[in-house]
Amino acid sequence: STMEIYLDLVSPPCRAVYLFAEALKIPYAFKKVELSAGQQYTEEFGKLSVVRKVPVLKDGSFVLTESTAILQYLVQKCSVADHWFPAELQQRARVDEYLSWQHLNLRSHCSKVFLLRTLYPFVMGSEAPKDKMDAAVEDMKQSLDLLEEKFLQDKPFIVGNKISVADVVAMVEIMQPLGAGVDALDGRPKLTAWRDRVKKELGVKLVDQAHEALLDSSGLQQKMQNNTELQKLKPMFLKYFR
Amino acid sequence: MVVELYLDLFSQPCRSVFIFAKKNNIPFEFKKVSLMDGEHFGDEFGKINKIRKVPALRDGDFCLAESVAIMLYLAEKFQTPDRWFPADLRLRSRVNEYLSWQHMAIRMHGSKMFWMRLMIPKIMGIDVPKEKMDGALEDLNASLTLIEENFLQDRPFIVGDQMSLADLVAIVEIMQPLGAGLDMFEGRPKLSAWRDRVQASIGKDLFDEAHQGILGAQDAMKQVDPSKLELFKPKILRLFF
Numbered sequence: 001s002t003m004e005i006y007l008d009l010v011s012p013p014c015r016a017v018y019l020f021a022e023a024l025k026i027p028y029a030f031k032k033v034e035l036s037a038g039q040q041y042t043e044e045f046g047k048l049s050v051v052r053k054v055p056v057l058k059d060g061s062f063v064l065t066e067s068t069a070i071l072q073y074l075v076q077k078c079s080v081a082d083h084w085f086p087a088e089l090q091q092r093a094r095v096d097e098y099l100s101w102q103h104l105n106l107r108s109h110c111s112k113v114f115l116l117r118t119l120y121p122f123v124m125g126s127e128a129p130k131d132k133m134d135a136a137v138e139d140m141k142q143s144l145d146l147l148e149e150k151f152l153q154d155k156p157f158i159v160g161n162k163i164s165v166a167d168v169v170a171m172v173e174i175m176q177p178l179g180a181g182v183d184a185l186d187g188r189p190k191l192t193a194w195r196d197r198v199k200k201e202l203g204v205k206l207v208d209q210a211h212e213a214l215l216d217s218s219g220l221q222q223k224m225q226n227n228t229e230l231q232k233l234k235p236m237f238l239k240y241f242r
Numbered sequence: 243m244v245v246e247l248y249l250d251l252f253s254q255p256c257r258s259v260f261i262f263a264k265k266n267n268i269p270f271e272f273k274k275v276s277l278m279d280g281e282h283f284g285d286e287f288g289k290i291n292k293i294r295k296v297p298a299l300r301d302g303d304f305c306l307a308e309s310v311a312i313m314l315y316l317a318e319k320f321q322t323p324d325r326w327f328p329a330d331l332r333l334r335s336r337v338n339e340y341l342s343w344q345h346m347a348i349r350m351h352g353s354k355m356f357w358m359r360l361m362i363p364k365i366m367g368i369d370v371p372k373e374k375m376d377g378a379l380e381d382l383n384a385s386l387t388l389i390e391e392n393f394l395q396d397r398p399f400i401v402g403d404q405m406s407l408a409d410l411v412a413i414v415e416i417m418q419p420l421g422a423g424l425d426m427f428e429g430r431p432k433l434s435a436w437r438d439r440v441q442a443s444i445g446k447d448l449f450d451e452a453h454q455g456i457l458g459a460q461d462a463m464k465q466v467d468p469s470k471l472e473l474f475k476p477k478i479l480r481l482f483f
Contacts, residue, residue: 050392051343062332069338076331089318090304096311101293103345135480150292239377 003028005070006048006056008035009213010109010179010220013067014055015172019210020071020165023202026078036223038230068099073163083162094159098151098166102173106147108183109140110176115240117180118217122224123237140177144184147174148191156197163201171198172205179214245270245316248290248298250277251455252421254349255309257414261444261452262313262407265318266322278466278472287342310341313407325404336401340393340408344415349388351382352418352426354482359422361441364463365471370482382419382426389416390432398439405443413440414452435457 005021005028007014021028033039033054042053048064057064057073064070068089075085086092113136116128147170151158158166176197177184185192199207213220224230247258263270274282274293275296282294291298291307299306299315306312317327328334334382355378358370389412393400400408417438419426427434441449455462 022337033279051388064335064339066339066342068342069335073331073335076334089315092318093304093306093315095304099342100308100310100345103342104350108346139480146293156432189464239381242374242377 001060004031004058005029006031006033006045006054006058008033008039008054009210010035011054012111012172013169014175015175015210015214016075016165016169017055017057017067017070019202019207020074020084020168022206022210024074024078024084025075026074035221036230037227038233041229041233068165068169071169075165083159084164086159086164090228091159091164095164095166096157099169101146101151102169104123106140106143106170106173109136109143110173111181112136113140113177113184114180117182118220119224119237120241122221122230123234124241128241137182140184144174144188144191145228146227147238150183152190152194163198167194171195172210175211175214178211179217179220211242243302246270246273246300247312248273248287248296248300249277250275250282250296251452252277252459253296253357254352254414254418257315257409257417257452257456258407258410259297259299259309261410261414261448261483262322262326263316264448264451265444266316266326268316268320268322274462276469283473310407310411313410317407325402326407328406333401333406335467337406337408340400341411342412343393348382348385348412348415351378351385352415353383354378355409355419355424356422357478357482359419359424359467360459360463361471362482363449364466364468365474376483386416386426386430386433390430394436396407398438399443409436409440410444413437417453418456421456421458 002028005017007030009015018030020026033045035054036101039045040054046052048215049059049063051065053065055070057070059073059077064073072085074080085095113133116133116136120128151166151170155161157163158170174184174191185195187236189224245268247259249272251257251262260272262268274380275287275298277296281287282296287298288294290300290305293307295307296313297307297309299312301315301319306315314327316322327337358375358378363369393408393412397403399405400412416426416433427437
C-alpha cells in the first residue's frame with residue numbers, strides 16, 4: 001500500500017517534505033490538511049496524531065510526525081543519493097547540527113514574522129504593533145546572519161559542494177516571511193545566490209509551485225475569516241501573541 | 243588528541259552530553275564554560291562556537307554545536323551500543339521524532355519555568371506577573387502530558403524497552419524546573435516511574451553528579467551579586483516581556 005503524507009503547503013516543514021519527496025520521485029499519496037480551516041483540530045485528525053501538527057507520514061500502520069524525522073525516514077527507506085544525508089561522520093554532523101539549531105532559531109523567527117502579519121489580525125482584531133514586528137524582524141535578522149556566517153560561509157551548500165536535507169529545510173523557512181510581504185533575503189546577495197542554487201537542484205518550477213499557497217495570503221485571510229470553527233480556536237492562539 | 247566538551251551543567255543539553263559521554267566511557271576533556279560569568283560571550287569560546295551556546299565539541303580541528311548533533315557524532319565515532327540510536331528504521335525514526343519535537347516543547351517550556359521562577363526575580367528584581375507564570379505552567383503541563391500520552395504511552399522507555407537518546411534528552415529537561423523548586427514529577431506517577439527507570443539505567447551516581455549543580459541553583463543564586471547578571475537583561479526582555 002502507498003505511503004500517505006499529510007500536508008498543508010502553507011507550512012514550511014510540509015514544503016520541505018513535499019519538495020524532497022517530489023524531487024526524488026518518491027511514491028506517496030498527498031493528503032491535504034487545511035490549517036486555515038483548523039482541520040488539524042478535528043476528531044479525525046486527532047486519531048492520526050494527537051500532537052495535531054503537520055506534516056504527518058503514514059506508512060501502513062506506522063505513523064510518524066516531525067518533518068526532520070520524516071525526511072530521515074524517507075532517506076533511509078528509499079536509499080537516496082548519499083549527499084542528501086551524508087554517511088561521512090563530519091558531514092553528517094553538519095546536517096544534524098543545522099537540523100537541531102533551526103527549530104528555535106530560523107524556523108521560529110521566520111514563522112513569527114509570518115504569523116504576526118497573517119494570524120495576529122485574525123486573533124487580536126488589529127494589526128500587530130510595530131514594536132512587536134520590529135522585534136520579530138530583528139530576531140530573524142540574527143538567525144539569517146548565523147545562517148550566512150556560520151552554516152553556509154563560503155560553501156555552495158550548508159555541508160559543502162552538494163545539497164543536503166539541511167538546505168531544503170532552511171530554504172522553505174526563509175521563504176515563509178514572503179507570505180507576509182517581507183523578503184528576508186532583501187540585501188543579502190550571498191543567501192539569495194544560495195537559495196537560487198537550492199531551487200535549481202530541486203527544480204525551479206517545483207519550488208515555485210510549492211510556494212503558491214503561501215504567496216496567496218489574501219486567500220488565506222479570507223479562508224480564516226469565513227471559518228466558524230477556526231473562530232472558536234482564537235483563545236488558543238491568543239497565548240502565542242500575548 | 244582527546245575530544246573537548248565545552249559544558250556548563252546548569253544547562254540541560256550539557257547534562258545530556260555529559261551523561262552520554264560518561265556512561266559510554268568516552269574519553270573527553272571537560273572544558274567548563276560558566277554561563278553565569280558570561281564566558282560564552284568571550285573571544286575564546288566564540289572561536290569554538292559562533293552560536294555562543296553550550297554544549298560545544300572540539301575534536302582536533304572539528305568544532306560542533308548542538309547537543310543532539312554532538313551525541314550523534316560521539317555515538318557514531320565511538321560505536322556506542324545500538325539502543326542509544328537504533329539502526330532499525332522505525333525505532334530510529336521514533337528517536338528522531340522525539341529529538342525534533344522536544345525543542346519547541348518541553349525544552350522551551352521547562353527552561354521558561356526555570357527562568358521565570360529563579361533567574362528573572364534575581365536579575366530583574368521583580369516577580370513575573372501571575373498570569374504569565376500560570377500560562378507558562380500550563381504550557382509545561384501540556385508538554386508533559388504529551389510525553390506521557392504520546393511518546394511514552396505504555397512503554398518502559400520512549401522507544402522500545404531500553405533507554406535511548408530520547409529518554410536522556412527528555413529527563414534533563416524535566417529536571418530543570420526542580421532547580422527552581424518545582425517538581426514536575428509530583429502528581430504524575432507514570433512519569434515518575436519512567437524517571438526511576440531512566441535513573442537506574444544511567445546509574446544513580448552519574449545522574450546525581452550531572453544534576454548536583456542545577457539542584458543547588460537556588461542556593462547558588464542567593465550568593466550571586468545581581469549586578470553580575472546584567473548581561474542577561476536584554477535576553478530576558480526579548481524573550482519574556
